[in-house]
Amino acid sequence: MSSSKETFGRTVGFVFVVCLVCALLVSFSAVQLKPLQTANKLLDKQTKILEASNLLDFAGDDIVATYDRFVEAKMIDLDTGEYVKDASQQEIDMFDERRNARDAEKSSKPENDLAGINRRSNTAVIYLVRNGGGEVETVVLPIVGSGLWDLMYGFVGLEADLNTVKSVIYSDHKETPGLGAEVLNPAWKALWPGKKIYNEAGDVKVQLVKGGAKENDIHGVDALSGATLTSNGVTRTLQFWFGEEGYGPFIAKNRGGLK
Incomplete structure (x- = not known):
């Protein structure tokens, strides 16, 4: 025993x-x-930002140096559209919108949650991409919103007019291969350059069009074939983030020129 x-x-x-x-x-x-x-994680984000601003091919293998040369990251207050002047570089580099959204003191619940994110960080980090002469040529804005299965994360590159699209780049998603995952297809991404977010009245009109956008539709992009829910999610995400509860106040303040 x-x-x-x-x-x-x-x-x-x-x-x-x-x-x-x-x-x-x-x-x-x-x-x-x-x-x-x-x-x-930081390198992956820098790579996507360079892709959204059409600098990835120029950068080659020198991602960090190209990013440091041309890109300036700034934190903004989404409610006022103003820059957060006392934000440290570490805060900006390590910023995580979803982490902030889980903190009641750093986030709020949208009145019209088109993107299906439940809560939205009070601040955001945007990326000003300058040319060799120091002028802002591209503004890259992060977006997040619900797809079919989970949240989808991406970046929208805009011309300096803050209306004309240069690119829509998704970086992280769990959509179905061959359907919703077609957001990564170069052919679909090539449909975005030149599209307009807003109409002349300043209303958000960008959308994915089921059956295909007409040739003269400056706001519409072909929806993802067989992926209606993902396509609707992309449309709602864009309409949320470029509306009054997203980047709308910032864009309204800076249409006259970015510094």
Whole structure:
């Protein structure tokens, strides 16, 4: 009886030690890899911003240097459209809209939640892309909204007039391959340049059109074939973020010229 208990105790002890060692290894690995994961996440974001501003081919393998040369990230207050002047560079680099949205003190619930995000951060980080002469040529604005299965994250590149689209680039989604995942298809992305977000009255008119947009439709882009819910999600996301509860106040204040 005693021998049996001793064997059981040793087994439990051995299991405990193994679990403890594994937990320590996992914790150590997580701590050691975190800086690398953070750097990779930042690099991926910089890559998408350069793609949205048509600088990715120019950058080649020198993503960071090209980003640092041409792109200026700024934090804005979405309600007022003003720049947040006391935002640190670390705050800007590490900004996470969804993390802020989970903090009641840093977010609010939209009155008209077209994008299906539940809560929206009070601030956002935007990207001013300048040419060699220092003039703003592109403004890249992050967007997030519901697709068929989950939230979809992307960037919209606008001309300096803050109305003409240069690009719509999705970076993260869980949509169905061959259907909603066609947001990554170069042929679909090529439909966006030159489209207009607003009409002459300043109303948000950009949308995905089921069955295909007409040739003279400056606001419409072909919907994703067989992916009605994803297409509707993209339309609603764009209409939310370019409306009054998104970038609308910022755009209204800066149509005369960005600095």
